[in-house]
Amino acid sequence: xxxxxxxxxxxxxxxxxxxxxxxxxxxxxxxxxxxxxxxxxxxxxxxxxxxxxxxxxxxxxxxxxxxxxxxxxxxxxxxxxxxxxxxxxxxxxxxxxxxxxxxxxxxxxxxxxxxxxxxxxxxxxxxxxxxxxxxxxxxxxxxxxxxxxxxxxxxxxxxxxxxxxxxxxxxxxxxxxxxxxxxxxxxxxxxxxxxxxxxxxxxxxxxxxxxxxxxxxxxxxxxxxxxxxxxxxxxxxxxxxxxxxxxxxxxxxxxxxxxxxxxxxxxxxxxxxxxxxxxxxxxxxxxxxxxxxxxxxxxxxxxxxxxxxxxxxxxxxxxxxxxxxxxxxxxxxxxxxxxxxxxxxxxxxxxxxxxxxxxxxxxxxxxxxxxxxxxxxxxxxxxxxxxxxxxxxxxxxxxxxxxxxx
Amino acid sequence: xxxxxxxxxxxxxxxxxxxxxxxxxxxxxxxxxxxxxxxxxxxxxxxxxxxxxxxxxxxxxxxxxxxxxxxxxxxxxx
Numbered sequence: 001x002x003x004x005x006x007x008x009x010x011x012x013x014x015x016x017x018x019x020x021x022x023x024x025x026x027x028x029x030x031x032x033x034x035x036x037x038x039x040x041x042x043x044x045x046x047x048x049x050x051x052x053x054x055x056x057x058x059x060x061x062x063x064x065x066x067x068x069x070x071x072x073x074x075x076x077x078x079x080x081x082x083x084x085x086x087x088x089x090x091x092x093x094x095x096x097x098x099x100x101x102x103x104x105x106x107x108x109x110x111x112x113x114x115x116x117x118x119x120x121x122x123x124x125x126x127x128x129x130x131x132x133x134x135x136x137x138x139x140x141x142x143x144x145x146x147x148x149x150x151x152x153x154x155x156x157x158x159x160x161x162x163x164x165x166x167x168x169x170x171x172x173x174x175x176x177x178x179x180x181x182x183x184x185x186x187x188x189x190x191x192x193x194x195x196x197x198x199x200x201x202x203x204x205x206x207x208x209x210x211x212x213x214x215x216x217x218x219x220x221x222x223x224x225x226x227x228x229x230x231x232x233x234x235x236x237x238x239x240x241x242x243x244x245x246x247x248x249x250x251x252x253x254x255x256x257x258x259x260x261x262x263x264x265x266x267x268x269x270x271x272x273x274x275x276x277x278x279x280x281x282x283x284x285x286x287x288x289x290x291x292x293x294x295x296x297x298x299x300x301x302x303x304x305x306x307x308x309x310x311x312x313x314x315x316x317x318x319x320x321x322x323x324x325x326x327x328x329x330x331x332x333x334x335x336x337x338x339x340x341x342x343x344x345x346x347x348x349x350x351x352x353x354x355x356x357x358x359x360x361x362x363x364x365x366x367x368x369x370x371x372x373x374x375x376x377x378x379x380x381x382x383x384x385x386x387x388x389x390x391x392x393x394x395x396x397x398x399x400x401x402x403x404x405x406x
Numbered sequence: 407x408x409x410x411x412x413x414x415x416x417x418x419x420x421x422x423x424x425x426x427x428x429x430x431x432x433x434x435x436x437x438x439x440x441x442x443x444x445x446x447x448x449x450x451x452x453x454x455x456x457x458x459x460x461x462x463x464x465x466x467x468x469x470x471x472x473x474x475x476x477x478x479x480x481x482x483x484x
Contacts, residue, residue, distance in 0.1 A: 226466035
């Protein structure tokens with residue numbers, strides 16, 4: 001036993017409760033599976049590599065702390081006492097990043113700034129109605145999963161945070177769960193990001209099942225998009241930020257972050273654009289993955305609600321994909337064949353994955369089909385729609401709960 | 407006043423009215439109506455943004471048509 005104590009990772013594995021030990025081994029294996037999926041390009045490597053490795057490390061390196069308690073020197077997410085927190089900031093190596101960027105939603109906002117700086121809102125302004133209608137269709141999961149989650153026993157805040165996975169927008173999932181379901185935000189965020197990275201794998205199959213090859217190859221005339229000036233896009237970003245922040249102040253940081261990226265892009269500041277869209281975005285995504293992975297310890301995963309979250313998350317992402325395709329098929333009919341139905345799927349706001357998936361499927365069906373500019377428009381509309389739904393949930397749930405209590 | 411300017415004025419007014427309804431009026435009414443006022447306000451404000459977008463699009467269409475050979479007068483006649 002003394003020898004075993006020298007290797008505390010193994011010692012804590014053999015001496016902890018059986019269900020904790022099994023969960024730790026299971027999570028180490030799951031971490032390896034994520035790494036394998038990222039290596040084989042089935043999963044999004046940018047986030048899955050740090051997340052998978054984080055899961056392996058956190059579950060393997062449990063050690064004996066003061067007073068014989070088991071713990072780790074990575075991060076302690078539940079500590080709120082200022083004195084204890086000050087001590088932990090000097091011990092746990094990821095604690096500063098978690099405390100100063102994660103628990104206040106800053107990292108989600110940094111990712112959003114990067115996305116904003118890469119986003120072109122031309123098509124959204126040129127064709128606002130089709131873009132927004134397609135995006136609303138692609139939010140089917142965000143709407144339908146909310147009552148289903150309530151029926152499965154989650155409280156309104158947890159249900160809304162789970163339903164927003166259907167928006168397929170990582171920062172939004174993180175932000176909503178931090179505000180509405182702080183007790184479940186780790187598993188909700190992990191489930192959310194896991195399924196978001198699976199959109200590359202799931203949606204091509206959904207397209208093949210639901211859209212006939214002839215319709216997938218419909219060509220669209222991208223020269224019909226009028227040229228919107230930089231000044232107009234700049235003014236649009238300013239007005240939309242003001243209106244959305246006035247309506248939903250709780251989601252104000254998200255709106256600011258996204259549109260500051262858009263405004264900087266349209267201000268012709270190439271160094272700022274490069275800073276936001278490269279080091280800031282990729283750095284934030286890296287630490288987001290690493291922190292999410294290290295938060296996935298055995299105690300978190302053993303919450304019985306986690307299984308429900310896995311089922312509801314998958315349902316949300318599938319329903320949104322189906323809703324997007326249905327919206328696309330309706331747009332195809334209404335426009336008398338001028339809109340490729342796959343643009344509807346791009347309304348799911350996972351930027352730019354869904355637009356790329358739609359373009360690839362269109363190209364596979366017809367080598368002349370170039371739908372990316374339209375798909376990106378629907379994609380951006382999806383981001384804005386998801387942020388509006390996020391704002392409605394974050395503002396409305398406390399209002400409704402208050403009303404029901406009265 | 408051009409369509410673009412009209413859309414900006416109308417859109418801005420609608421957006422401001424929606425915000426006032428959602429943020430200033432709704433908290434002052436009783437509970438069941440509070441939610442209705444809030445949602446209607448949100449809808450009006452977003453419609454205002456939509457009207458502004460319509461104005462921008464019309465302006466852009468007129469510009470691209472002008473660049474393609476039509477004069478602004480031709481545009482208005484059309």
